[in-house]
Amino acid sequence: DIAERAASLFESGSLTGARVVITAGPTREAIDPVRYISNHSSGKMGYALAEAARDAGAQVTLISGPVNLPAPERVQVIDVVSARDMLEASLARMGHCDIFIASAAVADYRPLSPEAQKIKKSGETVELTLIKNPDVVATIAAHEQRPFTVGFAAETQDVDSYARGKLVAKKLDMIVANDVSRNDIGFNSDMNAVSVFWNENQQSFAPRSKTGLAIELIELIAHRYQHYNDNPRSEAE
Amino acid sequence: DIAERAASLFESGSLTGARVVITAGPTREAIDPVRYISNHSSGKMGYALAEAARDAGAQVTLISGPVNLPAPERVQVIDVVSARDMLEASLARMGHCDIFIASAAVADYRPLSPEAQKIKKSGETVELTLIKNPDVVATIAAHEQRPFTVGFAAETQDVDSYARGKLVAKKLDMIVANDVSRNDIGFNSDMNAVSVFWNENQQSFAPRSKTGLAIELIELIAHRYQHYNDNPRSEAE
Numbered sequence: 001d002i003a004e005r006a007a008s009l010f011e012s013g014s015l016t017g018a019r020v021v022i023t024a025g026p027t028r029e030a031i032d033p034v035r036y037i038s039n040h041s042s043g044k045m046g047y048a049l050a051e052a053a054r055d056a057g058a059q060v061t062l063i064s065g066p067v068n069l070p071a072p073e074r075v076q077v078i079d080v081v082s083a084r085d086m087l088e089a090s091l092a093r094m095g096h097c098d099i100f101i102a103s104a105a106v107a108d109y110r111p112l113s114p115e116a117q118k119i120k121k122s123g124e125t126v127e128l129t130l131i132k133n134p135d136v137v138a139t140i141a142a143h144e145q146r147p148f149t150v151g152f153a154a155e156t157q158d159v160d161s162y163a164r165g166k167l168v169a170k171k172l173d174m175i176v177a178n179d180v181s182r183n184d185i186g187f188n189s190d191m192n193a194v195s196v197f198w199n200e201n202q203q204s205f206a207p208r209s210k211t212g213l214a215i216e217l218i219e220l221i222a223h224r225y226q227h228y229n230d231n232p233r234s235e236a237e
Numbered sequence: 238d239i240a241e242r243a244a245s246l247f248e249s250g251s252l253t254g255a256r257v258v259i260t261a262g263p264t265r266e267a268i269d270p271v272r273y274i275s276n277h278s279s280g281k282m283g284y285a286l287a288e289a290a291r292d293a294g295a296q297v298t299l300i301s302g303p304v305n306l307p308a309p310e311r312v313q314v315i316d317v318v319s320a321r322d323m324l325e326a327s328l329a330r331m332g333h334c335d336i337f338i339a340s341a342a343v344a345d346y347r348p349l350s351p352e353a354q355k356i357k358k359s360g361e362t363v364e365l366t367l368i369k370n371p372d373v374v375a376t377i378a379a380h381e382q383r384p385f386t387v388g389f390a391a392e393t394q395d396v397d398s399y400a401r402g403k404l405v406a407k408k409l410d411m412i413v414a415n416d417v418s419r420n421d422i423g424f425n426s427d428m429n430a431v432s433v434f435w436n437e438n439q440q441s442f443a444p445r446s447k448t449g450l451a452i453e454l455i456e457l458i459a460h461r462y463q464h465y466n467d468n469p470r471s472e473a474e
Contacts, residue, residue, distance in 0.1 A: 031274070033393050034417060035344070039271050068305035107272070109363055118393045118417075123369075126346055130363040156270050156355045180271060180355075 014222035016057030021093045021147070022050050022101045023136065025065030027083045029110035031128070032119045040180075041105035043067030045152075045192060048214035049101055050075045056218050058099070063089045065104055083107055083133040090140055097147045099225055102137035103176075105154060109133060138170040148225045150174045156181040160195060160202075167197050174198040174224055176217065198224055251459035253294030258330045258384070259287050259338045260373065262302030264320045266347035268365070269356045277417075278342035280304030282389075282429060285451035286338055287312045293455050295336070300326045302341055320344055320370040327377055334384040336462055339374035340413075342391060346370060375407040385462045387411045393418040397432060397439075404434050411435040411461055413454065435461055 024046020028036040043064060050062045051072045060075045063086055071077040080086045083106045090100070109130035141149040151172040153163040156179070163177035178194045184207065193207040196217070203220065205213055261283020265273040280301060287299045288309045297312045300323055308314040317323045320343045327337070346367035378386040388409040390400040393416070400414030415431045421444065430444040433454070440457065442450055 034276050034342070034391060035274065036277070037268070037272065037274055040273070105271070109358065112362065118391070121346065121369075125349065125369070126367040128365040128367055130365055132358075132361050154271060154355070 013057035014219065015053055015099075015225075018053075018058045018098045018222075018225070019061075019093075019096055020053045020058040020099045020101065021061045021063065021090065021097045022046055022053065023063045023065075023086055023090065023104035023106075024050070025067040026105045027065045027086055027107045027133075028081050029083065029107045029133070030114040031111045032115040032117065034118045037107055037109070037111065037130075039105040039107055041065070041067075043069050044190065044210050045214065046101075046103035047072060048210045049103060049218060051211075052214040052218040053099075053101075055215075056222060061093060061097075063104070083110065083136060087134050087136045087139060090136055091143070094140070094143050094145045094147075099150070099221065100137070100140050100147045101150045101221065102140070103152045104136070106136050107133055108135075135170065137172065141171045141173075148173050148221075148228050150176065150221055153177040154180045160197075163195070163197055173228060174221065196220060250294035251456065252290055252336075252462075255290075255295045255335045255459075255462070256298075256330075256333055257290045257295040257336045257338065258298045258300065258327065258334045259283055259290065260300045260302075260323055260327065260341035260343075261287070262304040263342045264302045264323055264344045264370075265318050266320065266344045266370070267351040268348045269352040269354065271355045274344055274346070274348065274367075276342040276344055278302070278304075280306050281427065281447050282451065283338075283340035284309060285447045286340060286455060288448075289451040289455040290336075290338075292452075293459060298330060298334075300341070320347065320373065324371050324373045324376060327373055328380070331377070331380050331382045331384075336387070336458065337374070337377050337384045338387045338458065339377070340389045341373070343373050344370055345372075372407065374409065378408045378410075385410050385458075385465050387413065387458055390414040391417045397434075400432070400434055410465060411458065433457060 025043035026039045026041040028038045030036050047069050050060050054060045054075055062075050063078045063080060065080060078089050080089050110133050112129040112131045137151045149172050153166050153175055155162045159177050159179045163175050167175040175197050176194050190210055191207050192210050192213050195202060195204045262280035263276045263278040265275045267273050284306050287297050291297045291312055299312050300315045300317055302317060315326050317326050347370050349366040349368045374388045386409050390403050390412055392399045396414050396416045400412050404412040412434050413431050427447055428444050429447050429450050432439060432441045
């Protein structure tokens with residue numbers, strides 16, 4: 001069971017000495033000082049991953065968007081707001097990061113011209129121009145000092161094919177996909193169900209607690225990371 | 238001091254028997270199942286007002302957007318997400334509401350056509366069309382069974398003149414204005430400073446705890462509400 005697996009992980013210290021950076025939560029993109037665009041994300045999955053990685057012996061940094069969760073013990077937490085803040089904090093860790101796990105729900109677009117003062121509007125409609133944000137996990141995966149890079153994909157349809165597409169397009173080592181159209185799991189729930197993809201492989205996890213899932217994901221990531229270190233060339237293809 | 242004033246309020250029961258409806262927190266306006274537009278608001282001010290009104294003897298309903306606060310004891314909490322949800326819940330109380338306090342940070346615009354599936358975008362920019370939301374507090378103030386209606390104004394400049402303008406335009410009985418450009422107060426802070434306007438009058442409150450401020454605001458609102466009941470015609474002009 002989970003407790004047993006957690007204990008064996010702790011004993012095996014499957015990530016002992018590894019420096020793990022995890023992003024979590026949403027980002028917020030300012031429209032003006034009062035309004036913003038964001039994504040649904042409680043941060044619970046990322047925080048659970050940080051605790052599981054710490055318990056597996058890793059030195060963990062958590063780069064967190066605005067959430068309402070207590071900082072995990074013995075984890076360094078860096079608070080950020082926007083996607084650009086999150087990228088900057090992530091890039092600052094390159095060279096000191098062995099595994100990068102991008103669980104944050106990063107806003108992929110931001111308002112082109114945020115206003116310094118609260119916008120006064122009177123019209124019935126308003127046109128808001130959004131511009132693409134940097135892709136945090138793709139930027140890290142393309143970095144010259146790239147760590148073993150794990151992405152997340154939150155989809156509402158064709159989950160597997162979108163996830164596989166992102167795995168390849170963003171040159172990730174692994175991707176964790178979840179179907180956020182389901183009401184029983186994900187977002188603010190304490191439960192989650194995911195499928196993990198790497199190379200031509202796939203492993204699915206039925207609905208379970210985010211804490212339990214995090215332990216199993218860290219175990220799988222540690223296993224793949226070990227393989228990556230032993231066979232760097234095959235992973236780079 | 239505050240504790241003394243709270244105690245005297247409780248003793249005087251300045252709102253005994255009054256039915257008070259308070260809106261609190263932000264609203265969220267869906268772009269698609271994953272993304273939304275929102276406003277900065279912790280809900281702390283509204284929740285503190287609910288507790289202060291309850292302690293002054295009122296029967297309190299709190300209509301709350303998504304926040305991370307525990308439900309106050311002996312207060313009925315109605316959870317809502319969007320501005321339209323908030324209006325609907327507020328209108329459902331008309332006829333059973335003596336005082337309406339609109340402290341929520343309602344999004345004044347929402348995406349015109351929210352998508353049922355997560356939007357897949359690839360372009361560098363995206364145009365998002367927003368449409369005006371209903372004005373919750375103005376709708377209540379214009380209702381045929383209108384209660385004594387108190388609005389809030391969060392401004393970043395010309396705070397007093399914008400607040401006075403809203404007092405008149407929305408036909409409110411009182412308006413509470415705060416300057417949200419200040420970093421030390423408002424939003425997620427436990428502190429706040431406001432100015433309250435009614436008729437030709439104004440009263441300012443220097444920075445203090447939201448809990449203490451809530452007690453003083455409820456005292457002032459109860460006083461004005463008493464005057465309104467005693468002189469209905471002068472207030473209706």
